[in-house]
Amino acid sequence: MIGRIDEVVFDCADPGALAHFWADVLGGTPQRRSDDWHYLDPPGWTRVAFQRVPEGKVVKNRVHLDVEVDDIPAATVQAEALGATRVGEIHADTAGSFQVLRDPEGNEWCVVKPA
Template sequence: MIGRIDEVVFDCADPAALAAFWAQVLGGEAAGRDEDWWYLDPPGWTRVAFQRVPEGKAVKNRVHLDVEVSDIAAATSEAEALGATRVGDLHADTAGSFQVLLDLEGNEWCVVKPA
């Protein structure tokens, strides 16, 4: 083993807004180290951080978060009320169900309910 994950970092244009959004999704309190670096410590998980970068998002994420929920429809509605955007239809297979969403800056993530 080389090490352990210290935090998951999102490049973004508005770190404070994304930290506030994700704090409402995952729990924890949004906190700023400075205007270019915000983070939250979701209960039971590693730190999620947001760093300001000059370039915008150009392509699909190569890594995304799956957020386990008990009710996908309700979680999707709550996320949309926070500013998330639904992408496509609900997906279901033998492993469970998931809905793809975009956060405030277009980062893909999913609400999932295992089978």
């Protein structure tokens, strides 16, 4: 083992806005380290941070968060009310079900319900 995850960092245009969005999704209190760096510590999970970068998002994420929920349709509606965008329909297979979403800056993530 080399080490452990310290935090998951999102590159973004507006760190404060994304920190508030993700705090509403995951829990925790948004914290400001500087105008260019905000973060939150969701209960029971590692730190999630947001750093300002000059370039915009142009392609699909190579890594994304799966957020476990009890009710995918209800969680999707709640996420959309916070500023998320739904991508396609709910997918289901033997492992469970998931709905792809995008956060306010277009980062893909999923609400999931294991089988």
